[in-house]
Structure formats: C-alpha cells, structure tokens
Amino acid sequence: MRQLHLLFRVAAAGLLATAAPLPSAQSRLDSATSAELVAALSTTAPEPPAPMLTRSLGRATANAPDPATSLCVGPDNTPSSATPDGGTRNLYVTAAPKVDLNVRFGFDSAAITPDAEPMLAALATALTSPELRGHRFVVAGHTDRRGSNDYNKRLSCERALAVRAFLVKRYAIDSKRLVALGFGFDKLLDAETPENEVNRRVEIRRF
Secondary structure (H helix, E strand, O other): HHHHHHHHHHHHHHHHHHHHOOOOHHOEEOOOOOOHHHHHHHHOOOOOOOOOOOOHHOOOOOOOOOOOOOEEEOOOOOOHHHHHOOOOOOOOOOOOEEEOOOOOOOOOOOOOOOHHHHHHHHHHHHOOOOOOOOOEEEEEEOOOOOOOOHHHHHHHHHHHHHHHHHHHHHHHOOHHHHHHEEOOOOOOOOOOOOOOOHHHHEEEEEE
8 A cells, every 4th residue: 555655646746747837948949840830820819019109210220120129121121011001010019929949040140050941941831821821920039148239139130031031032931921020138038047048049929
C-alpha cells in the first residue's frame, strides 16, 4: 500500500509539471507548421482599433522607424497601402492574434539565412489559407537590449522589411496585406533578461 501511495504521488507530480505553463521568455517559436500558424492567427477577430494621431511619416530617415508609429521606411510600406480606407491608424493592436517567430538572419544583418526559409514557407502557406487570406498583418522586428536604441531600431526595421519582401517576392503575398514595423528593444519578451536572445524575433500580428 505504501508503494502504491508513493507511485500515485510521483505520477501526480509528473502531471502537474506537464501542465505548468511555459514562461513568457519561451513563447518564441523556433519552428512551426502552417496549420499551427493558421490556428494561432485565426482566433477571434480583435475590436477595430481607435484612430491614432501621428507625425508626418516623411520625417523618418534611412531605415529608422517613424518615432510616432514605429512604421519602417521601405518600398510601398505605408498605412495607406495596408488599410482599406487609405488612412493612418494604430496598426499594432495589442489584443490581436499573433505569433513570435525565430527567423534566423546573418550576424549583424538582415540577410535571411537558409535555416529560416522553412519557417517562412510555412508562414506563407498559412497566410494564403482560406482562414487567413482575407486578413492583413503587421510584420514587426524586435531585438534584444545589446547596442544602442538607434542601432536596434534600424536593425529591427531592416529585418521586418526583409521578411516582408521575402514573402512578397518568393510567395507572391500581396504587399498590401503586410506592413513592417520596427520596435528595437521596446517590446521585450523576456524583460527580466533584456539581453536574452529570445528577444530577437519577428512578430506576425493581425490588424
């Protein structure tokens, strides 16, 4: 009886350990199937965002994001290309469905490596699925806390724009469905460890 009681306690402990939620720092996906991405991005639609007052987008220079909107400066990457009414609105909706992807780039660059291509292929398949083909998405670049704020904002934009261009050119995703934002290290997944590499990611979020 004592042995059975001990076995029951061990089994129960194992079940509790399995059910424990993962820490937020582990929410970046290193791999995913298109079906998993569809499931993550096709949940209940968010409430329409409120209008947002912005500065002139023309003030941003080089690859730095606009300070008021985090919008990256790149070919055809404007709110009017992504919103049906041609207006400017808050594209980053906090309550919207999203996934954080570990898209691998070359060191200190926005060059997409061959290791990243299976993830982006799965993403392209998801975006063209019946569940998602009618939606638009933010492609947001994020970095860890290493380096200056200006450097990381520019790098996050370069990488977001690279993923957007890859999806458009390789998989013929309509560019009007994607808008690139760059946040640098403003939105860390692991805020307690700002230099944790898990903070380096590309976020795909509906809007």
